[in-house]
Amino acid sequence: MHGEFITSAKVLIVDDMATNRELAKTALCSAAYQIDEAENGQEALEKIKNNHYDVVLLDVLMPDIDGLDVCKILRQEADFALLPIIMVTSLESPDDVIRGMSAGATDYVQKPYFPAELVSRVNAAVRHKRIIDRLDDIETAFFTLARIIEAKDAHQNGPYDRLAHLSLVFAQNLKLTYQQIDALCRGSILHDIGKLGIPDHILLKSSQLNESEWEIMKQHVIIGEQLCKPFKALQDTVDIIKYHHEAWDGSGYPEGLSGKNIPLLARIFQVVDIYDALSSKRPYKEAFSEETTIKILKEESKKGLRDAKLVKEFIALLKAEPKLFQMPKESITLSKSCELTEKVMKLGISSWYQKIINSS
Ligand SMILES: [Fe+2]
Known part of the structure; x- marks a missing residue:
């Protein structure tokens, strides 16, 4: 069942530390995702706007535009309102979790994480995105039909x-x-x-x-x-x-x-x-x-x-x-x-x- 999602899922890993990106990549590569990387907030925003990702793994602490701001910027755009964003951070206090979720994150993974945990969270996010996409398709079909009636x-x-x-x-x-x-x-x-x-x-x-x-x-x-x-x-x-x-x-x-x-x-x-x-x-x-x-x-x-x-x-x-x-x-x-x-x-x-x- 999971394979169906895994093979087609495209994940963007955003982290300013190359070693962290590599860790996440290694964990996710074992699950055969298509992986892309961004090393700062600006690059992440550009890539997200020009590609269709299923999930974004977003580091919180980054220079210039941090993960929370990237998340907030994306959530202001309707196209990315439902994009699964998983915050990945070493911050530990409950306030950080609240800040992440308030910025619009879908989920939260704390470093250090077990590779299997990351894979299962990404899987869950991809599954959710697939359902939302399907619902969107249905809604679009219904609205198209309604428009035909409106015109007629x-x-x-x-x-x-x-x-x-x-x-x-x-x-x-x-x-x-x-x-x-x-x-x-x-x-x-x-x-x-x-x-x-x-x-x-x-x-x-x-x-x-x-x-x-x-x-x-x-x-x-x-x-x-x-x-x-x-x-x-x-x-x-x-x-x-x-x-x-x-x-x-x-x-x-x-x-x-x-x-x-x-x-x-x-x-x-x-x-x-x-x-x-x-x-x-x-x-x-x-x-x-x-x-x-x-x-x-x-x-x-x-x-x-x-x-x-x-x-x-x-x-x-x-x-x-x-x-x-x-x-x-x-x-x-x-x-x-x-x-x-x-x-x-x-x-x-x-x-x-x-x-x-x-x-x-
Ligand atoms: Fe009527």
Whole structure:
């Protein structure tokens, strides 16, 4: 099992002492890793930016840029947010361990170490990286599919990046957990992914759908659920995909759930989705003013279609913090949205909205 990882794993050893690099190299060469070396922080940063390493072994005490700084610099870049970095040092105090981990190290090995210990830690890091890479591939595939729907269904929906932004703003205000915010942002991009299974003559029909066509269209929530359900990482997102067309009074689909039986994330997403649809320009309508948008939101709530409490909180936030909602409406074209989606795909959505959080 380990051989699968060992033969393909590429490890960078960073240490200013040649003898230390040699020791690590000897330990790891016995496990047939591909080894590269850097003798200072600057060289390490350059090599890491120009190569694809699976693991970096990083000495802490080095002249100029030390290991902690190298780690901090790398963690600021989304491309290296998940790169396994194992700190290797002779520093002994628990504070040093804390400093290393706070700088973003994945693991910590203390000198002198047994070669077998180093090999097993590197193996564990490589295994972890392989899993993350696989998840990234799956996420990228799903986002690509969502983008196809976004492009196809542009007359009805999207751009999804605005939805994700609004979801994030509202979710943060509601003090949701990290996991819930993650699911909500993914749901903003993936909620209509089931439309992949809807025939084009129905999905792209410009006139009103007849009853049987409408029944087929409604299936997109079930198709989306079936597509995403097998993936653990999308477990909470599936609720949004399946239930984003339910209504508070039970008149929605697919199950006619009502009130709090509709999962919370789906109810939150609905408010954001409606706000987005009302306040955006679409091929069939101009963007409504904020006043009109709020009026319609309140009406939907009064009619019993939406979670009144959530609508109230959303409107209160919109009035109190209008800047948070600003995303250039008119200038977001589909190509711009694709550009943003590409960024999201490249970074992985977690890093993407973490960046938004950090910059806000
Ligand atoms: Fe939908």
